[in-house]
Amino acid sequence: MSVLVLYCRAGFENECAAEIEAVADAWKFSVQAEILDIGGLVIAEGDVARLARELDIMSLVFTRQWFLGEQLTLDPKNRVQGILEGLGGQKGETLFIESPDSEQGKELAGLCRAIRAPLEQALKKNKQLQAEHDYRLHVCFVDGTLAYAGAVRRDRSHPEPMGILRLRSPKDAPSRSTLKLEEALQTFIPRDEWPNRLKPKMRCVDLGAAPGGWTYQMVHLGLNVTAIDNGPIDKKLMDSGQVKHLKADGFTYKPERTPVDWLICDMVEKPMRVAQLLAKWASLRWCNEAIVNLKLPMKKRFEETERCMDVIADALEKKNLDYELRAKHLYHDREEITVHVRVLG
Ligand SMILES: C[S@@+](CC[C@H](N)C(=O)[O-])C[C@H]1O[C@@H](n2cnc3c(N)ncnc32)[C@H](O)[C@@H]1O
Structure with a gap:
């Protein structure tokens, strides 16, 4: 069953969930949003495949990044295989491996880093990473065995992982604002x-x-x-x-x-x-x-x-x-x- 994976700032999950339900309602799609304990992550179920065809990151206020994916239960001994099965042959230009922007989510950074090389290698071997492809592949870890994997159109999503544009404050700027x-x-x-x-x-x-x-x-x-x-x-x-x-x-x-x-x-x-x-x-x-x-x-x-x-x-x-x-x-x-x-x- 496909779900919408929505990233937001930790503490703004209620807003992210309320907004996606309101947007779905306006399109007359039945969608229910659930807030995960990890923080910074909302999962929407229901008529999400149809909603995903209409969604654009720029029309959502509280969602930083999103993709349409599947929930996966991974075997810690072979996560790559589980993710490949979850992606079911989907293709993309690049692969973002992410975890939510929350205290708990940050603890998964090591896992995200460690799986990058073997997963990319497997995707390349399967010709699932293709230059200039309209879609991007995403994997979002919630813990060592629970993850979501899927894809999103690049032109309808944020260009940066987790929808976070990291900027350096210029030294001579009068304020961080x-x-x-x-x-x-x-x-x-x-x-x-x-x-x-x-x-x-x-x-x-x-x-x-x-x-x-x-x-x-x-x-x-x-x-x-x-x-x-x-x-x-x-x-x-x-x-x-x-x-x-x-x-x-x-x-x-x-x-x-x-x-x-x-x-x-x-x-x-x-x-x-x-x-x-x-x-x-x-x-x-x-x-x-x-x-x-x-x-x-x-x-x-x-x-x-x-x-x-x-x-x-x-x-x-x-x-x-x-x-x-x-x-x-x-x-x-x-x-x-x-x-x-x-x-x-
Ligand atoms: C958050 S600070 C602005 C920071 C600024 N954008 C920066 O990047 O350095 C808010 C500013 O709004 C000003 N302010 C609040 N009410 C105002 C008003 N009615 N008229 C003019 N300035 C006001 C305050 O004096 C304060 O300097």
């Missing part, structure tokens, strides 16, 4: 579109900018940034000549000339208040694109996410605007999600 925006840009903006959408001299407003980690990313791409915050902005950034610092309230500030090319916002505030602000900026065409962080409350995080996304979408639809709107719980996000909006006109 800089990685949240770097991951967001890499996630939401296809690399070949950067030359048009993140061009030198473009205008960007950063609400809640201090000490300047997000501004840093935009300055390094050559954009000019108006940084709004009562707190101080990093001196080196100010010396770049690309930053104008205004001590103003991010909720009442309005740019002199609109639209600006980019709005970025990392203010610590109630998510609905920030969502309403983003809805205003996007629907009034004060910005062409925006990346905004929503700090989620401890309870009902999935419901709050849906409410916030509805508010933004409603505002844009009322103005008959074409737009792209997505949200992701990024690897560098903690109790927060990152929203991207692009107003197309």
